[in-house]
Amino acid sequence: MGTIVVFENVSLDLVTQDPTGDEGFSRTDWRAGLAPADRAAWDRLILQDALGAQALLLGRRSYEFFAARYPGRTGPLAERMNGLPKYVVSRTLADPGWHNSTVLHGDLPAAAARLKERTEGEIRVYASSRLVHTLIEHDLVDELRLAVFPLLMGAGTRLFDPAGSPKPLRLAGARTVGESLTHLVYRAQFPAGPVSA
Template identity: 50%
Template sequence: MGKIVISANATLDGVVQDPDGQEGLESGGWFHRFVERKDLDDWVVNETAEVLAAEVLLLGRRSYEWFASRMPDAEVRVSPEWADRMNNIPKYVVSSTLDAPGWNNTTVLNGDAAKEVSELKRKVSGEILIYGSYQLARTLMEQRLADELRLVVFPVAVGAGQRLFDETSDPKPLHLTATRKIGDGLALHTYEFKRA
């Protein structure tokens, strides 16, 4: 059985929305504005190791489109190893509106998200990595399908924007399994979701 791993970047006050500033939020663009170059270089090393360890990538439609539109020049901007893995890893996108995915190795899951992802979890034996996709992540946490949360915390509080746990119906107990610095300013917290 697969292990669903949510990998998210968040501000100190928990905002996950508009990290690159392209959604137009006044508080957006925090990903690059409040860290040093070394922090981002070490973040790339961490993300590369993470995607290399994953068996498949699972995305919501908006995150899928964001990544797919940037992959042609990701080798230059991020790293060749990360870009190669992102382009070649099997990808699953949860969407009721995406008909013809243009990014290679992509399968569209267009039914009930919880049911489709449960089936994927039964088929996969390794890590099912979720990047971005905070609405999908919320759904999977609500349905108790998520197994692990890897949260990279950026050293800024922005005050406004959607948070990963904005719409939870009940407490979500987690167990901290690891904490480490990335660069000089980022903190990576790894949690397991506790099962009742």
Template identity: 55%
Template sequence: MGKIVVSVNVTLDGVVQDPTGDEGFKQGGWFDFERAGEEWARTEYAEALGAEALLLGRRSYEWFATRWATRTGEWADRLRSLPKYVVSSTLVDPDWTNSRVLKGETLDEVSKLKQELAGDLVVYASGQLARTLMEHDLVDELRLMVYPVVLGAGERLFGEISDTKSTRLVDTQAVGDALVLLTYEVVRDA
């Protein structure tokens, strides 16, 4: 059985909204790729190497596809080669290599994927999808790349959920001199 891993960039106060400033959010653009540096890129590339597939919401899929489909290099090649599953009711014909839109009810389709795959099914960005999967106990691990800024407003990764979700810290890693990667395992009730 596969493992669903939610991997997101997040501010110190938990905001995941508009890290690159592309969405028009007033406080968007808080993730500075130059400040994140080469160590961030190496960490993200290693995560891609360890993934069996990607699971993305439509908006995140479109963001990644426009930036990575034509790039060159090992990281771009790896992302192109990975199977990509897209949760969307509007996207019909994804054009990024090895991409497929999940048909049917999201939770059923993701549960099937989790049963079929043996490795990590990584959810990049995709806040709404991550919240839905967490709400329905489908997430196994959280990888939070924490950026040292407090916005005070914006969409949080989990916001309101219906019940407490317990996690256990399994790893911390300094990434360059600005970021910290926190890895949490979701603890299920016995």
């Protein structure tokens, strides 16, 4: 049985929207403010994370963002991203063009649960905030990995749905990445089953 692991780049106020500035939300590439050594450490963190994944689970917009960039790239990260099985959640996407991609239709929680059942290892979710909200609400996320950037955005889509219900987590790891980033790992504490009499 697989585990769903969410990896997100977040600001200190937990904004996840447009960290590269490509979407026009802030026009700020969060990485641009990093010292070269910190940027290199972040690059190593991303590669290490991708190498630990057995599959990708992405929302349609994030899928299209990655699919427009990675097929033409080279290097270890591009090779890993291009080679992994990719599952995209979409009601509208019919024919994904990125190698080794499958569209998941229908009920998202049920489709994600089936994917967990048939996948050995970690299913990675990158940059898919709406998808993450749904997965968290249905107790399908096993682990959260957050690369915390040293900036406050003040506005933008945040990682957690403000309308969501409380979800207990346990800190499983915390370390600095370079001199200015923090990498936090939290594991889900799923609700206990019914108490027997």
